[in-house]
Amino acid sequence: MELLLFGETGWGDELLIATLMTLAVSITAMLIGFVFALIFTPLKLSKNKFLNLIANFYTTVIRGVPELLVIYLFFFGGSSAIMFVASIFGYNDYIEINAFLTGAFSIGIISGAYSTEVFRGAIQSIDKGQFEASNVLGFNKVTSFFKVILPQMLRLSIPNLSNVWQITLKxxxxxxxxGLVEIMRQSYIAAGSTRDPLLFYTVAAVLYLMLTFLSMKFINKMEIKYNRGY
Amino acid sequence: MDFDLIINSFPKLLSASIITLKLLSVSLIIGLFIGLFFAILRIKNNIIFGKIAYIYSYIFRGTPLLVQIFIIYYGFGQVEFIRESFLWIILKEPYWCAVIAFALNTGAYTSEILRSAFQTIKPGYIEAGRSLGIANKIIFYKIQIPIAIRQSLPAYGNEIILMLKGTSLASTVTLMDLTGVAKYIISTTFKPIEVFIIAGSIYLFITFIIHNLIKLLEKKYSF
Known part of the structure; x- marks a missing residue:
């Protein structure tokens, strides 16, 4: 048990920092995913067949290929792609990109595919009259999207986004x-140097359970808040 | 694009996908029984058994699959009495550790799918059975289970595809499945894009087949 204490001899403080790191990566990935979703959702809903194809290709490939394979692609391919671009500008040294950014980006692309599907479903379930009303009031497309559609879309997608958040967190x-030191990596290091894998992986499981439990509580509160008046 | 690499690594990846399929099918079959067992515990109105089933499904759905595999593969090997018992014959093999982790994980999700399917069966069906004088056991096997299976097919199809993606984690416990071999080729040739295209297409192909099989079953059992 003293292995979990804080300070020089225990792993408590390291695990706490690792938990914060997991949380930071998950939130960054989720936000990157939102950016992807906001790009691909309009493509998915557009009447243009070609744009549809691009968006469907993205969501199908990402949701049909294991996450680990996507991470390997960016982990091994990311730095060589950047080095290739840098070599065009005459910079030939080895560039190592940050593990945090690679990780957040690859998980972000994955969560973006799920978020796209969630947003598409939410927009399609908004009453048609809302689109027509904003049209009649003379809003242009951008205003009507940000002022009329987006707020309703967010409210409708909260329950499904909470699933996406759980998937992203895991x-x-x-x-x-x-090699990014988050909960899993820290437990791996601790298990290796103390030869007590059962303890540390169980602690990791408990930490993940705590994160999912607390975020569910938070999301439920948000759901109640945004459903006032409905 | 290195086309030689694509041609050379395709057969290797294809033979590795057999291990992926084996892992998937074995863990799905075991997981289905685990899921059915816990779903039945949930719908019977016994508070203690219901709580146990709830905690099981909460733990396995709330933690990453990677943690579950590592606890079983690295963690259990540390415990003295497991190493000395007959369980060690199974738990020393990474293959069986992976299968146990996958089966318990998919079992948790399957139990949720089946539970909600059982709960959405209209009480009228069961009442109709009772008024015909059919025994409770036979109502359960001949009315409730077939309807629940039909109801849960679409959700279970998603679960199979999620599990297919989950089997890629077997590569973290030294198994050479599709992802394991893909990672090996990537780290020896440093050509991630080519390998990703082939391995990704094999995964997508398997997903496509599963998706269509489930659709076919849905059509066959629709009412």
Missing amino acids: DTSLISVT
């Missing part, structure tokens, strides 16, 4: 293969 454990 997927960040896979970034440990790239």
Whole structure:
């Protein structure tokens, strides 16, 4: 038990920092995913067949291929792609990109595919009259999207986004293969140096359970808040 | 694009996908029984058994699959009495550790899918059975289970695809499945894009087949 204490001899403080790191990666990935979703949702809903194809390709490939494979692609391919671009500008040294950014970006692309599907479903379930009303009032497309559609879309997608958040939170454990010190990696290091894997992986499981439990509580509160008046 | 690499690594990846499929099918079959067992515990109105089933499904759905595999593969090997018992014959093999972790994980999700399917069965079906004088056991096997299976097919299809993606984690406990071999080729040739395209297409192909099989079953059992 003293292995979990804070300070020089215990792993408590390291695990606490690792938990914060997991949380930071998950939130960054979720936000990157939102950016992707906001790009691909309009493509998915557009009447143009070609744009549809691009968006469907993105969501199908990402949701059909294991997360680990996507992470390997960016982990091994990311730095060489950047080095290739840098070599065009005459910079030939080895560039190592940050493990945090690679991880957040690869998980972000994955969560973006799920968020796209969630947003698409939410927009499609908004009453048609809302679109027509904003049209009649003379809003242009951008205003009507940000002022009329987006607020309703967010309210409708909260329950499904909470699922995406859970998936994203759990997927960040896979970034440990790239060496970023989050919960899983820290437990691996601790298990290796104390030869007590059962204890540390159980602690990791408990930490993940705590994160999912607390975020569910938070999301439920948000859901109640945004459903006032409905 | 290195086309030689694509041609050379394709057969290797294809033979590795057999291990992926084996892992998937074995853990799905075991997981289905685990899921059915815990779903039945949940719908019977016994508070203690219901709580146990709830905690099981909460723990396995709330933690990453990677943690579960590591606890079983690295963690259990440390415990003295497991190493000395007959369980060690199974738990020393990474293959069986992976299968146990996958089966318990998919079992938790399956129990949730089946539970909600059982709960959405209209009480009228069961009452109709009772008024015909059919025994409770037979109502359960001949009315409730077939309807629940039909109801849960679409959700279970998603679960199979999620599990297919989950089997890639077997590569973290030294198994050479599709992802394991793909990672090995990437780290020896440093050509991630080519390998990703082939391995990704094999995964997508398997997903496509599963998706269509489930659709076919849905059509066959629709009413």
